[in-house]
Amino acid sequence: MSATSPLYGTTRDGLFAALVGDQAFAMVSSEAGYHLVKAWGLKRPIEDWTIADFHDRRTDPVDEAGFRRTVEEWATHVAQLADLNRRTVSVRTSTPWGQSQHAVLYAPGIVAHTTASHGGFALSPDRNRLIAPGLRTDDGFYEEDCAWVAVAATYPNLSTDFEKRQADDILRDVYPEAWEARHGQVLQPGQSRAKDRSRFDRDNANRWVVVSAIQSRQHPGFVECIAMLGGRRSTGCRAPADEQRRYLVDEALYDIGAFGFVIDEARDRRYAGPSSFIGWTEA
Known part of the structure; x- marks a missing residue:
């Protein structure tokens, strides 16, 4: 059996x-069904593993077919990595995230750095000029959480299928305009978090959106909320009194949703009484 071929079994x-x-991968039952857990470097046979060996729990539900797809995708990723000409190089340099502790050369002018706290790609000026303007940074550094997708999108031959799928997902969620330009499609509601967020902010720019909430001790069954117009938070320690309001919201109706709870002024009660927020005093 190949070193990258999946081996299945029961713990x-x-x-x-x-x-x-x-x-290592495993399926763990939960109230919602099953979710996937992972571990690294287990040396014992699968039949000797237990749930205590695993970490990195995910909340996304998974069935057996989805579990197998995840495992097979990783196997393909490992096999493709072996075919790429990535190699560790000795580089003593500083990055926006600190001193480089480990560097991997993907191709001339493209180096991935790891530091004590973070990491990302460093591109030479020639390599950086080919990045699309909407994704390009001036200094050629692309952090590892989101910005790295600019490198994967521009130089797809340097990535595995797994990495390209991850990059496309992040591009769609975080950089929707770049995704739309790349694919020639318009993302619909629910397909991009960043685009949905922009839509929420636009639609609620003149409505009171909760920025902080707490169970009310003075009014059991209600949530005491601090709201600001459009959910815009003050850059200071506390916003002026005319920029924020307090409300009491029935706890059965309070659902923060994806981007925040929008006050219904016809239903939710404006409140100026004693507060459950520590240190709150009326201005």
């Missing part, structure tokens, strides 16, 4: 599990 406590190289 000592009955979990469906798989191993690809040093990466």
Whole structure:
């Protein structure tokens, strides 16, 4: 069997599990069904694993078919990594995230750095000029959380299918205009978090949006809320009194949603009484 071929089995406590190289996967039951957990470097046979060996729990539900797709995708990723010409290089340099502690050369002019706290890509000026303007940074550094997708999108031959899928997902969620330009499609509501956020902010620019909430001790069954127009938070320690309001919201109706709770002024009660917020005093 190839080192990248998945090995499936059942753990000592009955979990469906798989191993690809040093990466272990398992399905764990929850109230919503099953979710996926992972571990690294388990040296014992699968039948000797237990739930205590795993970490990195995810909330997304997964069935057996989805579990197998995840495992097979990782196996393909590992195999493709072996075919890419990435190599560790000795580089003593500083980055926006600190001193480089580990550097991997993807191609001439493209180096991935790891520091004590963070990491990302450093591109030479020639490489950086090819990044699309909407994604390009002036200094050629692209942090590892989101900005790195600019490198993957511009130089897809340097990435595995797994990395390209991850990059496309982040591009869609965080940089929707770049995703739309790349794919020639318009993202619809629910397809991009950043675009949905912009729509929420635009639609509620003149409505009171909750920025802080607490269970009311003075009014059981209600949530005491501090709201600001459009949910815009003050840059100071506290916004002026005319820029914020307090409301009492029935706790059965309070649902923060994806971007915040919008006050219904016809239903939610304006409030100026004793507060459950520590240190709150009326201005």
